Amino acid sequence: MIKLKDILFESFEPVRDKKGSLIGMIFTMADGRKIFRSGRGKMLGIYYPKTNETRDHTGTLVGRGNLLTSLITIYK
Numbered sequence: 001m002i003k004l005k006d007i008l009f010e011s012f013e014p015v016r017d018k019k020g021s022l023i024g025m026i027f028t029m030a031d032g033r034k035i036f037r038s039g040r041g042k043m044l045g046i047y048y049p050k051t052n053e054t055r056d057h058t059g060t061l062v063g064r065g066n067l068l069t070s071l072i073t074i075y076k
Contacts, residue, residue, distance in 0.1 A: 015069065026068055036068040044071040 034047040054067040
């Protein structure tokens with residue numbers, strides 16, 4: 001279920017491969033969270049700045065810091 005708080009974002013940043021093709025988007029939410037979605041809209045992970053943690057789409061801890069771009073391999 002999509003929640004309203006996940007639809008409202010302050011900014012977004014496209015993520016592209018070497019050829020310039022769109023791989024996904026990183027959306028920055030009002031509370032500072034960063035949500036990485038694939039080019040097809042599937043959520044790949046979330047970075048939580050308050051705890052400095054990156055979690056994948058299942059909620060599993062990926063690591064400390066903003067590691068969202070390391071989740072690109074999940075999509076491929």
